[in-house]
Amino acid sequence: MAAMDRIAEPWGSRSPYGSGEAWPVRVDTHLASGIAPGEVDRWVQTASLLHSNGDAMDIAVKDERIVGVRGRAVDRVNHGRLGVKDLYGWQANSSPDRLTRPLIREGGRLVETDWDTAMNRIVERTQQLLAEQGPSAIGFYTTGQLFAEEYYTLGVLAHGGLGTNHVDGNTRLCTATAAAALKESFASDGQPGSYTDVDHADVIALYGHNVAETQSVLWMRMLDRLAGPNPPKILCVDPRPTEVARHATVHLAPLPGTNVALMNGLLHEIIANDWVDHAYVEAHAVGFDELVKMVKDYTPETVAHICDVPAEKIREAASILGHAERLLSTVLQGFYQSNQATAAAVQVNNINIIRGMLGKPGCGILQMNGQPTAENTRECGGDGDLPAFRNWSNEVHVKDLAKVWNVDPMEIPHYSPPTHVMQMMRYAEDGSIRMLWVSGTNPAVSLPELPRVRAILEQERLFVVVQDIFLSETAQLADVVLPAATWGEKTGTFTNVDRTVHLSEKAVEPPGEAKADLDIFIDYARRLGLKDKDGAPLVKWDDAESAFEAWKECSRGRPCDYTGITYEKLRGGSGVQWPCNDENPDGTERLYEGGKFFSTPEYCESYGRDLVTGAPVEPTEYKALNPTGKAILKAAEYVPPHEIPSEGFPFILITGRTLYHFHTRTKTGRAPQLQAAAPDVWVEISEGDAAVVGISEGDLLEVTSPRGSVKAKARITDIRKGVVFLPFHYGYWDTEGGYEPEDAGRAANELTITDWDACSKQPIFKTAAARVEKVSAADGPSPAPTTTASRPAGPAAASISPTRGNQSAEADEEFAQQSAGGTL
Ligand SMILES: Nc1nc2c(c(=O)[nH]1)N[C@H]1C(S)=C(S)[C@@H](COP(=O)(O)OP(=O)(O)OC[C@H]3O[C@@H](n4cnc5c(=O)[nH]c(N)nc54)[C@H](O)[C@@H]3O)O[C@H]1N2
Numbered sequence: 139m140a141a142m143d144r145i146a147e148p149w150g151s152r153s154p155y156g157s158g159e160a161w162p163v164r165v166d167t168h169l170a171s172g173i174a175p176g177e178v179d180r181w182v183q184t185a186s187l188l189h190s191n192g193d194a195m196d197i198a199v200k201d202e203r204i205v206g207v208r209g210r211a212v213d214r215v216n217h218g219r220l221g222v223k224d225l226y227g228w229q230a231n232s233s234p235d236r237l238t239r240p241l242i243r244e245g246g247r248l249v250e251t252d253w254d255t256a257m258n259r260i261v262e263r264t265q266q267l268l269a270e271q272g273p274s275a276i277g278f279y280t281t282g283q284l285f286a287e288e289y290y291t292l293g294v295l296a297h298g299g300l301g302t303n304h305v306d307g308n309t310r311l312c313t314a315t316a317a318a319a320l321k322e323s324f325a326s327d328g329q330p331g332s333y334t335d336v337d338h339a340d341v342i343a344l345y346g347h348n349v350a351e352t353q354s355v356l357w358m359r360m361l362d363r364l365a366g367p368n369p370p371k372i373l374c375v376d377p378r379p380t381e382v383a384r385h386a387t388v389h390l391a392p393l394p395g396t397n398v399a400l401m402n403g404l405l406h407e408i409i410a411n412d413w414v415d416h417a418y419v420e421a422h423a424v425g426f427d428e429l430v431k432m433v434k435d436y437t438p439e440t441v442a443h444i445c446d447v448p449a450e451k452i453r454e455a456a457s458i459l460g461h462a463e464r465l466l467s468t469v470l471q472g473f474y475q476s477n478q479a480t481a482a483a484v485q486v487n488n489i490n491i492i493r494g495m496l497g498k499p500g501c502g503i504l505q506m507n508g509q510p511t512a513e514n515t516r517e518c519g520g521d522g523d524l525p526a527f528r529n530w531s532n533e534v535h536v537k538d539l540a541k542v543w544n545v546d547p548m549e550i551p552h553y554s555p556p557t558h559v560m561q562m563m564r565y566a567e568d569g570s571i572r573m574l575w576v577s578g579t580n581p582a583v584s585l586p587e588l589p590r591v592r593a594i595l596e597q598e599r600l601f602v603v604v605q606d607i608f609l610s611e612t613a614q615l616a617d618v619v620l621p622a623a624t625w626g627e628k629t630g631t632f633t634n635v636d637r638t639v640h641l642s643e644k645a646v647e648p649p650g651e652a653k654a655d656l657d658i659f660i661d662y663a664r665r666l667g668l669k670d671k672d673g674a675p676l677v678k679w680d681d682a683e684s685a686f687e688a689w690k691e692c693s694r695g696r697p698c699d700y701t702g703i704t705y706e707k708l709r710g711g712s713g714v715q716w717p718c719n720d721e722n723p724d725g726t727e728r729l730y731e732g733g734k735f736f737s738t739p740e741y742c743e744s745y746g747r748d749l750v751t752g753a754p755v756e757p758t759e760y761k762a763l764n765p766t767g768k769a770i771l772k773a774a775e776y777v778p779p780h781e782i783p784s785e786g787f788p789f790i791l792i793t794g795r796t797l798y799h800f801h802t803r804t805k806t807g808r809a810p811q812l813q814a815a816a817p818d819v820w821v822e823i824s825e826g827d828a829a830v831v832g833i834s835e836g837d838l839l840e841v842t843s844p845r846g847s848v849k850a851k852a853r854i855t856d857i858r859k860g861v862v863f864l865p866f867h868y869g870y871w872d873t874e875g876g877y878e879p880e881d882a883g884r885a886a887n888e889l890t891i892t893d894w895d896a897c898s899k900q901p902i903f904k905t906a907a908a909r910v911e912k913v914s915a916a917d918g919p920s921p922a923p924t925t926t927a928s929r930p931a932g933p934a935a936a937s938i939s940p941t942r943g944n945q946s947a948e949a950d951e952e953f954a955q956q957s958a959g960g961t962l
């Protein structure tokens with residue numbers, strides 16, 4: 139075992155391996171200071187809840203407290219490795235400011251109460267609104283951080299019980315475009331690829347995806363391939379100098395918001411050079427001729443002009459894609475949260491399809507998820523879609539679901555697409571939604587245009603329920619606050635990007651009276667007396683395992699078939715990839731082998747949408763387009779972003795993440811090693827732009843968009859010119875000072891725009907216009923980490939001390955001599 143400061147060395151040591159070989163095992167462990175592995179009372183199985191990679195781990199328990207974590211060697215996803223947020227983030231569970239009792243608003247203040255009082259208040263308001271206005275007065279806004287069992291229960295009670303169409307998750311901000319792009323190209327959600335594609339690929343293309351910081355264990359896998367024999371070529375498309383960009387064979391840094399133009403340019407080159415697998419396209423896809431026509435005019439020179447990327451580099455990138463033998467493509471927020479999100483993400487699918495690179499080792503598409511359980515929000519109906527990828531515009535699917543739930547099909551709202559969260563906020567603003575139940579998300583920091591969001595949530599007439607583990611910025615605006623148990627304190631399953639299902643077991647008791655989210659939802663359904671059509675309780679389960687069994691039945695025969703999985707099967711070994719059923723008892727590594735898709739008109743989840751207007755495609759149109767269930771090549775024209783730089787706002791503002799923090803920091807801000815590594819907001823700007831504006835490293839700047847302004851210290855980096863970047867992690871909660879509403883002026887979403895992709899309805903966090911002004915001179919460097927995309931550049935760089943942890947950041951890594959067996 140070797141100890142290492144993983145704050146300073148976030149990716150740990152390399153274990154090089156070659157194409158087609160098994161990725162070596164390396165077990166990462168971090169225990170609280172002073173605790174030796176031998177002193178741990180028990181190890182309890184779980185997986186990461188701080189990103190979408192699904193890294194499997196065991197929680198160390200001593201004296202009924204969580205004292206550390208260790209990666210699971212036998213798991214197919216991480217082969218024992220853990221990222222920084224997982225090594226240190228568990229400490230938030232025992233933070234002294236956890237919510238331990240329900241709160242209700244009395245005389246304007248939140249006061250402690252008991253569960254009966256809090257729940258009865260919610261039930262009374264529900265019944266009153268149902269009687270006065272009907273179910274459309276009630277909305278649910280959930281997350282990508284609960285468990286499958288919890289989303290399924292929420293979906294059943296909201297759709298099948300109350301009959302409201304207003305159900306969405308913060309997955310709308312996160313992976314709505316992943317789902318939409320998969321529905322456009324394959325008529326169904328579900329990742330085609332597998333992480334094992336990294337082991338085989340000869341080209342890995344990452345589009346708007348900073349995997350090094352956001353799925354750091356997946357990046358370790360790529361780094362280990364890069365360190366081994368016959369390494370893959372890397373194509374990186376990102377305006378920032380991420381670690382991915384630094385390791386790339388070709389790095390394209392387009393102007394934010396021009397992704398579709400760039401993709402059309404790449405497709406143009408691939409088609410013009412005839413790097414197309416015509417036999418595959420002929421047999422397995424529709425729409426090729428339209429695609430050829432669409433991309434015809436997107437020559438490298440034309441695209442170079444739009445994206446501000448050299449034409450030669452576009453040719454080089456296209457040639458790499460065109461000569462790939464095993465191409466793995468990944469996509470994330472640089473596409474999903476940018477201009478023309480779905481249209482851009484679909485073009486990535488198109489490249490793999492026309493190159494015939496699907497359903498074979500090394501040939502995969504990962505339209506990435508972000509949150510740990512976002513996949514389940516989508517599968518189980520927590521985002522408003524019908525559970526198990528049923529098609530809301532197919533009457534047969536609705537009837538089938540009604541049978542599973544034993545309700546009348548007319549009781550399941552399906553007259554229009556489910557309401558997305560930005561629309562729900564609009565309804566709340568207009569006063570037609572009167573109750574909003576927020577679970578596991580912090581919209582007062584994470585939604586765009588915060589001044590508006592706060593005003594909506596603060597309204598007297600809107601009854602806001604917040605179910606959280608801390609008194610978040612959003613909880614402070616609530617009428618009722620419900621204290622939830624979280625990861626390590628409750629049991630359930632969740633599914634990562636490559637369809638691997640993990641079981642997360644309860645390790646310790648939750649603090650005070652906090653309850654599992656599942657128990658809260660079940661309690662609500664019981665108190666409301668929700669019944670099926672025979673008068674039996676609608677929600678027929680009472681714990682996690684029985685909820686899982688119910689969900690399995692709902693998934694039977696659908697693409698995400700879980701019927702072959704049991705809690706017992708998930709215990710002890712590796713996670714299992716769906717579909718897992720009688721035909722695939724050990725799960726399914728890749729979808730779409732042999733060009734078989736889920737896309738027949740009868741079976742498919744979606745008939746698709748118009749990429750420009752977002753209007754749903756009619757069933758008859760879809761039948762005409764794709765009668766036999768092939769992949770669909772959908773072309774799109776480039777349309778510039780709605781808000782472009784102007785004289786008053788000359789920069790393009792983008793926002794995103796850093797390695798050490800998770801979202802609004804409610805967990806990572808309470809883990810001392812992580813908080814110290816990135817203690818406060820900063821703004822990234824290029825050396826050239828800094829010189830023009832007259833600023834130096836560490837100067838305090840004001841960044842202003844048409845919606846507001848934020849103060850942040852300057853970090854000068856190799857970001858492309860014309861672009862500034864803000865991390866969105868910093869709301870007005872602060873580890874030292876508690877909640878200081880004056881600090882609202884550092885949340886990136888003070889600046890972002892109320893606008894979304896027409897197709898996926900995902901808000902646009904990554905293209906706004908902004909200006910930058912100096913407020914005061916530096917009193918030291920900015921608080922940005924040096925280990926990441928925010929690595930300093932320019933004259934001051936050498937004098938900035940590198941990011942590192944203290945002794946409490948030491949973690950162990952242990953390489954196994956050979957793989958630990960199982961399905962590695
Ligand atoms: N450390 C950490 N890891 C996380 C999370 C976290 O909060 N912290 N959150 C998890 C979640 S929920 C998510 S959704 C994922 C997100 O994971 P990522 O998508 O990898 O992270 P982001 O930083 O949001 O954005 C990725 C990149 O998009 C680039 N970008 C911005 N605009 C454009 C554009 O117009 N075009 C292109 N091509 N690129 C652009 C940015 O420069 C940025 O480097 O991370 C997950 N993992």
Ligand SMILES: Nc1nc2c(c(=O)[nH]1)N[C@H]1C(S)=C(S)[C@@H](COP(=O)(O)OP(=O)(O)OC[C@H]3O[C@@H](n4cnc5c(=O)[nH]c(N)nc54)[C@H](O)[C@@H]3O)O[C@H]1N2
Nearest residue numbers: 312578579580584605606622624793794801802804866903
């Ligand atoms: N500007 C900008 N804004 C963005 C983004 C961006 O890139 N730029 N990214 C967007 C994306 S991709 C995402 S995913 C969102 C994330 O945005 P949020 O979902 O708002 O962020 P979190 O901080 O993860 O909020 C989760 C909340 O759930 C609570 N919680 C944690 N565990 C549990 C649990 O087990 N049960 C319950 N009931 N509560 C729990 C946490 O304390 C926290 O308050 O932000 C979006 N907003």
Ligand SMILES: [Mo]
Nearest residue numbers: 311312508509
């Ligand atoms: Mo996300």
